[in-house]
Amino acid sequence: MALDHALLVSLLEKPSSGYELARRFDRSIGYFWHATHQQIYKVLARMEEAGWIVAEVQAGATAPDRKEYSVAAPGRAELSRWLAAPTDPEGTRDALMVKLRGAAFDDPARLLPELEHHRATHANRLTAYRIIETRDFAGTLDRQRALQYMVLKSGIRFEQGWLEWCEEALEVLRSFGQDQSRRTTP
Amino acid sequence: MALDHALLVSLLEKPSSGYELARRFDRSIGYFWHATHQQIYKVLARMEEAGWIVAEVQAGATAPDRKEYSVAAPGRAELSRWLAAPTDPEGTRDALMVKLRGAAFDDPARLLPELEHHRATHANRLTAYRIIETRDFAGTLDRQRALQYMVLKSGIRFEQGWLEWCEEALEVLRSFGQDQSRRTTP
DNA sequence: CCCAGCATGTAAGAGGTTACATGATTGC
DNA sequence: GCAATCATGTAACCTCTTACATGCTGGG
Known part of the structure; x- marks a missing residue:
């Protein structure tokens, strides 16, 4: 369940739309964690419903209205919890x-x-x-x-x-x- | 779909039961590819149905009869095909x-x-x-x-x-x- | 006019994880 | 008697991949 947290970190670094996140996951962030836009949209929707992030809808400018997400207090708390929780080094699969x-x-x-x-x-x-x-x-x-x-x-x-x-x-x-x-x- | 091939290689190195494979995936093979017994049994069943491997049932000695699998000609052919097929280096996820x-x-x-x-x-x-x-x-x-x-x-x-x-x-x-x-x- | 870029998603299926389920044999 | 080891699987659930689907705007 770490894509959630990767997105939280990404949004803390810079509030963005799903589209922008997807592009960043193809470059900078993608160097250590990759994800497709389909995945990203789904997780963003889930996290919004959970109250971890909030969307500011920017209507008018683009075809489907652009939604800029930023991290809310519960999201920050969840990230903090996850940071301190131990994870085993992941098993290789090559x-x-x-x-x-x-x-x-x-x-x-x-x-x-x-x-x-x-x-x-x-x-x-x-x-x-x-x-x-x-x-x-x-x-x-x-x-x-x-x-x-x-x-x-x-x-x-x-x-x-x-x-x-x-x-x-x-x-x-x-x-x-x-x-x-x-x-x-x- | 590479677990299939990892199992084929493993069975070529030594014909084994699902149980033995699972144990080897917790040690030697597991250092570069890990899998649980549930996964392994499923894939073995699928590969047997496809004719890639054959099972020799050893009845009597153990509770559920032990099935020793070995690689059949179609399995060898599939492995050969896969070896030559290019794969991209996998994206990191850490x-x-x-x-x-x-x-x-x-x-x-x-x-x-x-x-x-x-x-x-x-x-x-x-x-x-x-x-x-x-x-x-x-x-x-x-x-x-x-x-x-x-x-x-x-x-x-x-x-x-x-x-x-x-x-x-x-x-x-x-x-x-x-x-x-x-x-x-x- | 068309293509690239921006922007959002749904749906089907494969792969993987976690929990559950059963039962014999061997050594302590 | 009890625990560990050998041995097989099913089921529910989650994640990830691949394909499909839509539609506006701006530049050449």
Whole structure:
């Protein structure tokens, strides 16, 4: 149930419409939590009914009237409660790892494009993060900035780790290319 | 739909009952993909109906008869197809990052126990991986072993990154402890 | 005139979690 | 006798994804 809280934080940072939130979940916030607009609208409606957020309807300007949500006192209280409540680190679920172990029963070389694609993706993300780092987090930071920077830093660390691992995995897979045996269990 | 494939790989590595698979998903396989027994039984039933796997019923020994599943030709074909099909690196979803950004609107010190818990969890996992590493992956490795080792290495890299990041985050949070202002937006 | 962007949603289905349910065997 | 382990599942519920649906405004 953490999408609720991600939206609360997002709305505290800046009151927004569902549409705007959806766009932010495709960029900045999306780097550590992603969600589609369908999900977002549903959760916003639920939270409004619960009184966690309030909508200010801005009529006239747009086709369906724009609704700008902001966090109400109960929403703030709920966020505060959730912040102090312990959560276990989430279990990993990575299809690529399954594929690697599965490659032992197929031709490992078929994974090469996949791994290269992953490497490229992680390299791109790392570059994007580095740009944000120099642009937004140089010099002295206030408390909010410092916290945001910690989040960005986790992303940087993470992507760099992935990148290095991809290189290593590619080397290992390529070293298999020499021998022509196709399966370990034919 | 990747649990199907995780189970196929697992059954190729060793034909098993649903119960055994569930236990392995709580340990070795669970390090990169977790699933409950309820899920596993459902997917096994579906895959058996689809002809991907076959069950050998071992009657008599246990209360509900034990069913040992192994992968049939169509299952192998499906796995092969999936291995070559591209998948995007999955989007991150980390509640801890949401909490960090949320802490700017609350007392950041309340996150300390959570972060310490995370640090401890990642430290424990790292230790567990290191033990597996020395025990199972020393010396020369065949192809299957080399692939498994790559998976383990990603886990090690990952946990080490988390660990270092946790230390860093704890230091930053503690540095806030000096000033007593409670909220950025009161 | 058309397309991109803004803005809202509904609906069906797949996947995942939590709780419930049963029953034999083995070791203490 | 009791608890742990082996072994199978069902049911309710929630979340997430994918597809569908509508309609205005502004720029080229």
